[in-house]
Amino acid sequence: MDTTDLLLAIAHHLLVFSLAGIIGAEFVLVRGDLPAVTLKRLVGIDRHYGIIAALIVIVGVCRVFFGLKGWEFYVYNWVFWAKMVAFIIVGLLSVIPTMRFISWNRQASGDPSFSVPAAELASAKNYVRAEGFIFLLIPVFAAAMARGYGY
Numbered sequence: 001m002d003t004t005d006l007l008l009a010i011a012h013h014l015l016v017f018s019l020a021g022i023i024g025a026e027f028v029l030v031r032g033d034l035p036a037v038t039l040k041r042l043v044g045i046d047r048h049y050g051i052i053a054a055l056i057v058i059v060g061v062c063r064v065f066f067g068l069k070g071w072e073f074y075v076y077n078w079v080f081w082a083k084m085v086a087f088i089i090v091g092l093l094s095v096i097p098t099m100r101f102i103s104w105n106r107q108a109s110g111d112p113s114f115s116v117p118a119a120e121l122a123s124a125k126n127y128v129r130a131e132g133f134i135f136l137l138i139p140v141f142a143a144a145m146a147r148g149y150g151y
């Protein structure tokens with residue numbers, strides 16, 4: 001029994017489910033004609049994305065070093081690194097939508113008649129969709145690595 005490992009595992013699960021929720025919320029919101037109120041909401045949700053992703057990194061790294069199995073269990077395991085790469089790709093894919101949301105929100109605040117260009121909307125949606133698909137790989141890798149696959 002190890003309380004640190006348990007608390008880190010609980011925090012990790014709550015955070016990754018929150019991130020999944022945020023990606024889902026963005027996927028649902030980025031469609032149709034985006035009114036100013038939705039743009040503001042998207043920027044707010046997206047800010048939480050950054051905070052939660054940063055917390056996942058902190059808690060995840062703590063699990064590697066302070067978890068029950070010890071860091072050697074993970075650093076020589078290619079499935080662990082595949083999970084890290086997938087997480088980094090999701091983060092990189094989120095950069096373009098973040099920049100778009102901020103820019104659309106700024107334009108909508110300055111011009112009430114602003115409407116999001118259809119091509120930009122479609123491209124942001126594609127990025128969020130791609131994030132969602134790559135994100136699905138992460139728990140697959142996590143489950144495999146936790147059970148010792150990847151050596």
Ligand code: HEM
Pocket residue numbers: 012016056057058059060061063064067069074084087135138139142143144145146147
């Ligand atoms: C820097 C980022 C991350 C690090 C360093 C990290 C690290 C870890 C570690 C050390 C474990 C413990 C595995 C074990 O019990 O041996 C774990 C489990 C897990 N991680 Fe992560 N993780 C990260 C991000 C994520 C993300 C973004 C997700 C999103 C789905 C995720 C999902 C999971 C799941 C579902 C488990 C439980 C696996 C199981 O016990 O079956 N992790 N992670």
